[in-house]
Amino acid sequence: MAxxxxxxxxxxxxxxxxxxxxxxxxxxxxxxPTLESASSVAVLALTAFAVGFLALSVSAHTRLLAPVxxxxxxxxxxxxxxxxxxxxxxxxxxxxxxxDGPTHVASYANAWYVWLSLFLVAGGLxxxxxxxxxxxxxxxxxxxQLPLSRPMLASSVLGxxxxxxxxxxxxxxxxxxxxxxxxxxxxxxxTVVAVVPLAALYARGIVSPxxxxxxxxxxxxxxEVFATTDSPIHILLFGPYAxxxxxxxxLESAVRSRVRGWDGGRFADRGAA
Numbered sequence: 673m674a675x676x677x678x679x680x681x682x683x684x685x686x687x688x689x690x691x692x693x694x695x696x697x698x699x700x701x702x703x704x705p706t707l708e709s710a711s712s713v714a715v716l717a718l719t720a721f722a723v724g725f726l727a728l729s730v731s732a733h734t735r736l737l738a739p740v741x742x743x744x745x746x747x748x749x750x751x752x753x754x755x756x757x758x759x760x761x762x763x764x765x766x767x768x769x770x771x772d773g774p775t776h777v778a779s780y781a782n783a784w785y786v787w788l789s790l791f792l793v794a795g796g797l798x799x800x801x802x803x804x805x806x807x808x809x810x811x812x813x814x815x816x817q818l819p820l821s822r823p824m825l826a827s828s829v830l831g832x833x834x835x836x837x838x839x840x841x842x843x844x845x846x847x848x849x850x851x852x853x854x855x856x857x858x859x860x861x862x863t864v865v866a867v868v869p870l871a872a873l874y875a876r877g878i879v880s881p882x883x884x885x886x887x888x889x890x891x892x893x894x895x896e897v898f899a900t901t902d903s904p905i906h907i908l909l910f911g912p913y914a915x916x917x918x919x920x921x922x923l924e925s926a927v928r929s930r931v932r933g934w935d936g937g938r939f940a941d942r943g944a945a
Contacts, residue, residue: 680733684726684732686728687729688720688722688728689721690724695720696720704762704778720784723787727743727791735813736802738798742787750776754776758773780898785838785839786897788839790890790893800874803818804937804938818939825871832866832870833867836865837866841859841862844907847896865911865913868881874939875939876939877934880920881924884916
């Protein structure tokens with residue numbers, strides 16, 4: 673893969689700076705005590721920059737739309753929530769900061785790893801669909817052709833799936849989920865629920881698991897980010913939901929092969945068959 677150009681880096685930097693400005697502006701508007709600590713502001717700015725930079729630079733480098741569209745949807749949604757709900761009220765009790773009211777921008781900013789994982793998976797799904805089914809794939813840049821070699825397929829699927837698993841686990845740990853065995857279950861279930869649709873799409877061009885993934889998993893993670901439910905029950909549902917995705921994979925594969933004679937198209941590695 674070619675190295676990012678100066679233009680790509682510049683576009684990414686603009687996205688990162690825009691996210692930093694939006695986050696810090698909303699923090700200042702609501703009077704977050706975080707702004708009183710230089711180190712806290714530095715960490716906040718760095719993570720906010722990373723989200724915007726990676727989303728826009730990946731899209732600029734590859735011409736994939738999902739990362740930048742996902743970034744804009746989440747950022748605009750957060751800004752809208754902040755502007756249409758009352759500002760939080762701050763007080764102190766025995767040296768601890770007490771907050772009364774919604775803290776949407778803090779939820780958005782602190783869950784930066786969740787957004788990055790979803791943007792990357794969305795980009796990975798878009799790549800496979802566009803490349804495998806010829807949907808504007810001539811516009812894509814710096815991306816491999818299909819079929820992927822078995823090592824590349826395995827590393828791509830497991831890598832992207834693991835990113836979702838780790839980010840989801842960090843999210844529930846931040847909410848104070850205990851015991852640790854629950855976090856291990858979350859890691860396993862969140863990884864598998866992302867691996868199944870990626871594997872189905874990358875290996876055979878099966879799309880229904882990806883559709884089902886997009887319809888439910890980002891929604892559940894968004895609820896956990898902004899509502900902080902203090903219970904991982906809905907996240908643990910990723911385990912049985914992965915079985916649903918696997919069943920959808922098998923069903924679509926059977927129907928397409930029998931009705932349309934689907935043999936994997938561009939996705940299938942004939943040499944390895």
